[in-house]
């Protein structure tokens with residue numbers, strides 16, 4: 001009989017969450033480095049370089065890889081011979097570990113969980129509660145697998161119950177094409193096949209916890225139909241040409257993970273959950289001897305990439321920029337922004353829209369004339385930081401608010417991923433622009449921020465409206481004032497080109 005002490009369990013959860021907030025898994029770094037070397041699309045290659053450099057900076061600085069430090073998901077396999085030295089339940093113990101990790105003074109993480117999920121949606125302040133799954137198994141150990149899952153990639157989870165004879169590959173390809181870039185590729189696809197509706201989803205999520213090994217599988221060849229399916233999906237998804245950040249390129253996924261379970265003769269449940277570039281997961285075992293001991297990776301595991309802004313990029317003074325000036329910017333063009341930017345994301349947009357609908361003044365003396373807004377929810381600063389990691393959030397969610405804010409004089413937005421057709425039409429109509437920063441390069445982006453000032457809605461926490469002063473913040477024009485979108489032209493240009501088996505260019 002093994003005894004697991006409450007304090008060891010809580011400390012292990014907290015330490016593991018801190019660890020994965022700043023150390024990418026080694027297998028991800030290796031796979032992304034290989035994809036970076038093979039990538040021929042300049043835009044996708046640049047995005048990968050930013051993600052890799054950001055990852056190294058985070059490992060050195062012990063600060064989060066992404067401003068979205070995730071929702072915590074824990075899978076526990078508890079041996080039936082384990083005794084727990086605690087009065088609390090497993091959910092409470094996990095939540096205590098989450099609280100400790102997310103409020104760690106040396107590396108504070110972003111609290112992203114809101115409760116209740118509809119209505120007030122108030123931030124719980126410490127990223128609790130976690131989502132906990134428990135299985136009782138034979139033995140006297142506790143196996144812990146945990147992840148800090150980003151909201152952008154979780155938003156792209158999809159599920160269907162297909163007919164047993166349906167073409168599963170076709171469903172996956174159509175589904176991935178419909179996801180856009182909000183899940184921050186290149187990442188992984190977790191696919192769950194079989195069981196029931198909820199079992200398929202759990203299989204997909206668990207599949208993402210396995211290490212990246214598709215290249216070993218490619219080298220040795222598939223041993224069963226599921227391995228063959230992984231290889232087929234890996235090549236076919238990459239051939240879609242979506243590429244890093246949806247900019248068009250040869251690598252969209254670094255692996256496709258599949259888990260299966262027997263199912264009903266009438267059904268073929270299938271779940272797909274993507275994981276973003278900020279993949280964060282870890283597994284460890286507790287055997288009663290104390291808390292987990294985690295060994296930091298070696299910095300030599302990271303490629304020697306030092307990303308610097310493109311010297312030919314256009315320099316923009318945000319304090320003097322005009323609608324006439326942005327009319328010259330062309331889709332795909334690199335910019336370096338300096339000056340003052342407003343920030344705001346989902347909850348702030350909702351409130352602004354409500355105020356405007358009631359004909360009321362904007363808060364904090366906010367004037368949107370000739371301003372740009374950055375869709376971001378930053379991590380709180382520590383030590384001498386003015387702001388913590390502050391990468392872009394998915395712009396598509398702000399589409400419904402775009403026209404109303406453009407009507408107020410806003411001339412530009414900065415985010416990540418594609419815009420919908422209505423937002424693009426509004427951008428064109430107003431002669432505005434949409435710019436993108438690299439999702440998953442949040443610490444690198446934050447290095448360009450010189451000051452941060454609260455403007456409105458302090459109660460929204462990370463979703464409050466702030467004003468940042470930036471210096472040489474690197475962005476790319478994703479929708480220009482003529483309504484041309486890089487997320488349409490990029491993937492079109494790279495469809496069909498897979499690393500290693502690239503057809504001759506036409």
Ligand SMILES: O=C(O)C[C@H](O)C(=O)O
Nearest residue numbers: 068150151152377393394
């Ligand atoms: O919440 C965020 O900061 C980002 C989110 O994960 C997203 O990808 O849209």
